[in-house]
Amino acid sequence: MRTLGFVPLLTHPDASSEKFVMNAMAVAKHLDADVYAQCIYVDIPDVSNAFSGVLLNVPEMIREAENKSRKAGEKLLEAVAKAATEADVSVTTEETNAPPYGIGEVAASQARYGDLSMMEWDTAGSSARVVAEEVLFSSGRPVVLLPTSMTVGVIDHIMIAWDGSRVAARALADATPFLLRAKRISVATVLDEKPIDKNIGERLALALQRRGLAAEVLTLNIGGRAIGEALQAHALEFGAQLLVMGGFGHSRIRDFVLGGATADVFNHVRLPILLSH
Known part of the structure; x- marks a missing residue:
């Protein structure tokens, strides 16, 4: 059975970038x-009334926003077709509409039919963050965050952030397609962030080695830094091209309360990260 990756193309209020499209195709390849x-176009409900048409010209503003969304989507679909051809990746596309408040919900619902979702991450783009959080915590599928600040290339060294928890185990399983292709796997345990069994890294590395995977153990100290920031810094220091970790959090009426490591990651993504919840 072939792996199916889901790529949501956002068009409102900020459009996905062509750089994201290229990175997503690189991961798929x-x-x-x-x-x-x-491709998710915005469909803004008609909120006009007798005064808004005169004072604010709301109907015209809605038409302009929807036209902008449509043009952005058409451009993205062209970029997908081009990038897929260059990467020799098989792509199926669909176009759909969603109200501004429902874009994340539409993306999360569709993500359930794939094996993993690839999401753009731009620190300055709050709309991308909202959709990424929705897909991570509502789809039941893993998410690979792809920062626009870098170009995805070879992914043959993977770092697993391992604390022995349920969500870490879930992320480990969801990362299997990457692990099977890796030349090097680093199992990273943080010793100075919370009480932890110092041997859990060795146990996971041994379990991976028994499966024929090249796994090693890294014990890390964060030294007072935010754990998500420290994990990424260590991953880059050791040359990892993908960080695998569990995503903590839950929704309260569409607001997300994130665990420390997950919140740190969402604040600044520095390399591709597979998150699983």
């Missing part, structure tokens, strides 16, 4: 995966 790309 690495996994020998097919891609399902969904």
Whole structure:
């Protein structure tokens, strides 16, 4: 069975970038995966009334926003077709509409039909963050965050952030397609962030080695830094191209309360990160 990657193409209020499209296709090529790309156009409900048409010209503002969304989507679909051809990746595309408040929900619902979702991450783009959080915590599928600040290339060294928890185990399982292709796997345990069994890293590395995977153990100290920031810094220091970790959090009426490591990651993504909840 082939792996199916889901790529949501956002068009409102900020459009996904062509850089994200290229990065997503690079990941798909690495996994020998097919891609399902969904272009989500904004469909703004008519809130006009007798005064808004005169004072604010609301109907015209709505039309302009929807036209902008449509043009951005058409451009993204062209970029997907071009990038897929260059990467020799099989892509299926779909176009759909969603109200501004429902874009994340639409993306999360569609993500359930794939094996993993690839999401753009731009620190300055709050709309991308909202959708990424929704997909991570509502889809039941892993998410690979792809920062626009870098170009995805070879992914043959993977760092696993391991604390022996349920969500870490879930992330480990969801990362299997990447692990099977890795030349090097680093199992990273943080010793000075919370009480932890110092041997859990060795146990996971041994379990991976028994499966024929090249796994090693790294014990880390964060030294007072935010754990998400420290994990990424260590991953980059050791040359990892992908960080795998569990995502903590829950929703309260569409607001996300994140665990420390997950919140730190969302604040600043410095390399591709596979998150699983």
